[in-house]
Amino acid sequence: xxxxxxxxxxxxxxxxxxxxxxxxxxxxxxxxxxxxxxxxxxxxxxxxxxxxxxxxxxxxxxxxxxxxxxxxxxxxxxxxxxxxxxxxxxxxxxxxxxxxxxxxxxxxxxxxxxxxxxxxxxxxxxxxxxxxxxxxxxxxxxxxxxxxxxxxxxxxxxxxxxxxxxxxxxxxxxxxxxxxxxxxxxxxxxxxxxxxxxxxxx
Amino acid sequence: xxxxxxxxxxxxxxxxxxxxxxxxxxxxxxxxxxxxxxxxxxxxxxxxxxxxxxxxxxxxxxxxxxxxxxxxxxxxxxxxxxxxxxxxxxxxxxxxxxxxxxxxxxxxxxxxxxxxxxxxxxxxxxxxxxxxxxxxxxxxxxxxxxxxxxxxxxxxxxxxxxxxxxxxxxxxxxxxxxxxxxxxxxxxxxxxxxxxxxxxxx
Numbered sequence: 001x002x003x004x005x006x007x008x009x010x011x012x013x014x015x016x017x018x019x020x021x022x023x024x025x026x027x028x029x030x031x032x033x034x035x036x037x038x039x040x041x042x043x044x045x046x047x048x049x050x051x052x053x054x055x056x057x058x059x060x061x062x063x064x065x066x067x068x069x070x071x072x073x074x075x076x077x078x079x080x081x082x083x084x085x086x087x088x089x090x091x092x093x094x095x096x097x098x099x100x101x102x103x104x105x106x107x108x109x110x111x112x113x114x115x116x117x118x119x120x121x122x123x124x125x126x127x128x129x130x131x132x133x134x135x136x137x138x139x140x141x142x143x144x145x146x147x148x149x150x151x152x153x154x155x156x157x158x159x160x161x162x163x164x165x166x167x168x169x170x171x172x173x174x175x176x177x178x179x180x181x182x183x184x185x186x187x188x189x190x191x192x193x194x195x196x197x198x199x200x201x202x
Numbered sequence: 203x204x205x206x207x208x209x210x211x212x213x214x215x216x217x218x219x220x221x222x223x224x225x226x227x228x229x230x231x232x233x234x235x236x237x238x239x240x241x242x243x244x245x246x247x248x249x250x251x252x253x254x255x256x257x258x259x260x261x262x263x264x265x266x267x268x269x270x271x272x273x274x275x276x277x278x279x280x281x282x283x284x285x286x287x288x289x290x291x292x293x294x295x296x297x298x299x300x301x302x303x304x305x306x307x308x309x310x311x312x313x314x315x316x317x318x319x320x321x322x323x324x325x326x327x328x329x330x331x332x333x334x335x336x337x338x339x340x341x342x343x344x345x346x347x348x349x350x351x352x353x354x355x356x357x358x359x360x361x362x363x364x365x366x367x368x369x370x371x372x373x374x375x376x377x378x379x380x381x382x383x384x385x386x387x388x389x390x391x392x393x394x395x396x397x398x399x400x401x402x403x404x
Contacts, residue, residue: 007298008271014256017249022233030295031224036253037260037269044257047219048250051238054216055246058239067239069210093232096209 011037063134065110065127066095075099081107086140088131088160090114090147098146106144109134114147114156123159131160135167145173149194213239265336267312267329268297277301283309288342290333290362292316292349300348308346311336316349316358325361333362337369347375351396 006012011033018029036044060066061073068074075081075095085106089095095108111126135143145160147153157173164171177195178187187195208214213235220231238246262268263275270276277283277297287308291297297310313328337345347362349355359375366373379397380389389397 007269008260010252010256010259010271011269014252017252020245020249022237023230024234028225032226033256034293034295035224037256037262041257043222044253047222048253048257050212050216050219051246051250051253054212054235054239055243055250057212058210060239067209067213069212091236093236 060092060110063130064095064108065112066092066108076107081105083139083141085142085144086131086134086138087144087146090153090156094146106140106142107138111147111156114152115159116152126156128160128163132163132167135164135169140169143167143169143171145171147173149176149191262294262312265332266297266310267314268294268310278309283307285341285343287344287346288333288336288340289346289348292355292358296348308342308344309340313349313358316354317361318354328358330362330365334365334369337366337371342371345371345373347373349375351378351393 007015014033014036015026015029018024018032019026024032036047057069058067059069059071061068061076062071063076064073066073066075070077085104086109087098087104087106088109088111089098090111090113092110092112095110098104098108109127109131111128111131113121113126115121115123115126134140143160143164145157147156161171161173175198176191177198178184178191184192209217216235216238217228217231220226220234221228226234238249259271260269261271261273263270263278264273265278266275268275268277272279287306288311289300289306289308290311290313291300292313292315294312294314297312300306300310311329311333313330313333315323315328317323317325317328333345336342345362345366347359349358363373363375377400378393379400380386380393386394
């Protein structure tokens, strides 16, 4: 019998699937598989059924793109939030951190990404048309662009600002500067530049 | 309707399960969940079924502890490897990298961990009794200890060397020193110390 140059077939299949997850390389996939195939099968079956249940139950809100069990998420279904600000974010996972601050009472709109020509993400890949429609029907008081403070986030912000000029709605973007608790010695040059150019009178 | 302070229940359940995986924190779990709940459900279902299939099909070889679809893995079932060296490793995932080098033709023995009092891993948690039995029945030509070059690996190596003194079998441990391709400027002090103290005549 020849020396095995690979794991048994079902394990190789599991490793291949785990490696597809974002941020998981060959080594992490092996650690996860070793853990999943640990002392009993409880770990494997409870992860497997959690994945299946979530995939069956969770969809993206037809309006804002947030995770939802129904057609419309609780945030978009809340009549108290009608006609207020719409905060534009990159991804569905950006909504909950914002919501948890408790200081924003408007609605959200997840673009599903940011402009990134290298990754073949252009305006057509983002939910920009849906945003324009929502502006017409929901008549928000303001559009707040809350995209990443990086090159692609900046390009997306500029692009949206240009597009939204045609709509009769105020458009703003979130402040870029020193993060809370961050001293000057830990800030990179670009953060300092943003903090300086965005300074406000005291 | 109050603002949601959490994701929908099935998604929270998925995040909780993903966070149990080794090396996965809250942020990575969110990235994975976002990816799994992506454009279609294919990703989620193929990962879920790969996990279930592997958990159902894969067991640990009764002799060495390597992953196997049968009671005994192909390495332990190979009669050509009988009576040769037994290479003692920490985990089942350490066997394949060793096997892929192609220079070792003996059998393996996975301990299932290393001595680590802080993690409540003592000799009784490791497959040491099974190793002693295999030495009696398989009569290997040598025991090669191939554990990590860290504190716990060193303690485990010393412990096993002491235990194995009672058996009439040569015991060795793998060399510690400069990794291949590694220059002196990238080596830490302990690696250099090991490389120096383990020097050989040329």
